[in-house]
Amino acid sequence: MNLKELATKLGLSPTTVSRALNGYPEVNEATRERVMAAAKRHNYRPNARAIRLATGRAMAVGHVIPVATRHEIVNPIFADFIAGAGETYSRNDYDMVLSVVPDEDEEDTYRALRSKGNVDGVIVHAPKMEDRRIALLHEIGLPFVVHGRASGVTLPYPWVDVNNRRAFQRATEFLLDLGHRHIALVNGLEFMDFAMRRRAGYLDALAARGIAPDPALMASDEMTEVSGYRAATRMLALPRPPTAFLAASMISGMGIRRAVEERGLKLGRDVSVIIHDDDLSYMKNGEDVPIFTATRSSVRDAGRIAAEMLLGLIARPQDPPPTRLLEADLVIGQSTGPAPR
Amino acid sequence: MNLKELATKLGLSPTTVSRALNGYPEVNEATRERVMAAAKRHNYRPNARAIRLATGRAMAVGHVIPVATRHEIVNPIFADFIAGAGETYSRNDYDMVLSVVPDEDEEDTYRALRSKGNVDGVIVHAPKMEDRRIALLHEIGLPFVVHGRASGVTLPYPWVDVNNRRAFQRATEFLLDLGHRHIALVNGLEFMDFAMRRRAGYLDALAARGIAPDPALMASDEMTEVSGYRAATRMLALPRPPTAFLAASMISGMGIRRAVEERGLKLGRDVSVIIHDDDLSYMKNGEDVPIFTATRSSVRDAGRIAAEMLLGLIARPQDPPPTRLLEADLVIGQSTGPAPR
């Protein structure tokens, strides 16, 4: 059942039927109701492809998921971010189209999405410190929102981010207050913007107490269980091992825990660990009592917010670029305690 | 730059240009090259919306991601499955459109995707034992491939699945061979088809050795760290605690490990654990030596295979429904050993 057929069946022109269904004022209320009823009865749903061509809008937003070519790693926070964003899209009748591309093809993917008209805007994931994508999107005029920020970019652009620097600063201060002096940072890859910011927060806190950072206590790698384990194992074997760890994610935290327990040490007593908790639905940090003390910020909420921003931007492209800085909670769990001795 | 403009610039008709670009034979080779060159030079890319309307094909496949309303849990294997499938789509110039919907809206989502013509086919995720979606998709004539199977469905349908039953049977036998007699099963939700199959494999293996299953050693819940921890904690407190666990996922396995170590027991010596490892990119089961002994099957490969199947089905709808049963490897890691005493 298409528009023309429905119109014929009603003895009306397609024009009128279209207008009736789309709430235009220039149609008699009685007619509108008749049309609505018929549409429902015949289960008519306008063809999305036709609407898209006619209106010139894609009614879709793109998420380009870069897959690191070397490690083929998909960012684990991605599923929850998508879940948050997806809610917003459904509510607004937008489609979400995902492009999973090797990271070196990313630029071309944006260009293609733009010129082929597949989407009205995109979400930029996992920004690096120097991120060329932002300039590119500006240049080709495709509305976008960045999940995170790119320090190296000067021109204004829309973003949603967690205050990573503050979060890690507070976490470090918390450990310092507990008497820890050898605090390790098991960070994500430091060309990623969020990782650099966390590092800055950590260094700030140390500096404020006059503590010189120890390069041997700073690791940077993909946020996997194994790399957390490896970093912790190495550091715990040092002559002056750390008494506390800051971990980039729940998953690295678990690797650290494995290393700690493997040495016969006890978490929260011998060694303290604070993680950053993205509040992933499938990876909850405990329930009533958190497993790990953590800086927590829901990535799902971030997805929701980013999507809303983007739809707003698509509707009103002239608006100044919105930004939103989310503060992380510091939640106390079972993995921290006073420094031993 | 659109087709008409390009054609004018070349002094040709849109027809010829279109044909030249799409490799139709009825165009002079010299002309074709001229067109190709001009297209490249002007960076012409045909408008996807127009192609879709003209051809009547969506050039897109849908993934409907049901979000459990109660727990709001997104399946963690989802990201890697998508990554695998996405590769295939990109290569074939298909878009991947994701609908994240509360699971009670799922049926309507399929109906809408179909009648609005957003997609040419869908992947069905996380089938339950009795799954109405399969009959529905048959009825509305939307090509699909199921990731997993639905035991309750009699008519043939296309699927890709891991041999979950065999995997868990083998894992159980392996533990039995090591002398374990009290083997616990920390399963996923048992209305999910895969969970039921795993349970069947576990029970088969026990039965074959004449061991009566102990209901106290069988848990079924979402596959989270916490629920693994809770189940293991409870079971380890039993008068005759299990000496071995089968876990539904890497994540539940980590919860079990936490419970085990919290009791001062050592994994692989006091308690053995075998997990099912989906080979998630961000959750690798160790590297050279696996952390956990595991039944392993790459969900990313499954995504790749499912996507290929679906594209095949879209191209040749009359083909009999393809199916593919993947066998899981049993890989030996550090989490298993002979039964104590």
Add this chain to the structure above:
DNA sequence: AATCGGTTTCAAACCGCTTTGGATATGGCA
């Protein structure tokens, strides 16, 4: 009765491609 403003409806153009059904040109062959 003619005119008028407002309401309601419609025919047709358009979005940017594909595809059908010729038309034209070319060359080989009788």
Add this chain to the structure above:
DNA sequence: TGCCATATCCAAAGCGGTTTGAAACCGATT
């Protein structure tokens, strides 16, 4: 030379909606 098959190109008609510009209708006004 005339005819036909083949190669090459094109005009126009879709695809299924939206949107523009105009027509029809209405009761009210003059």
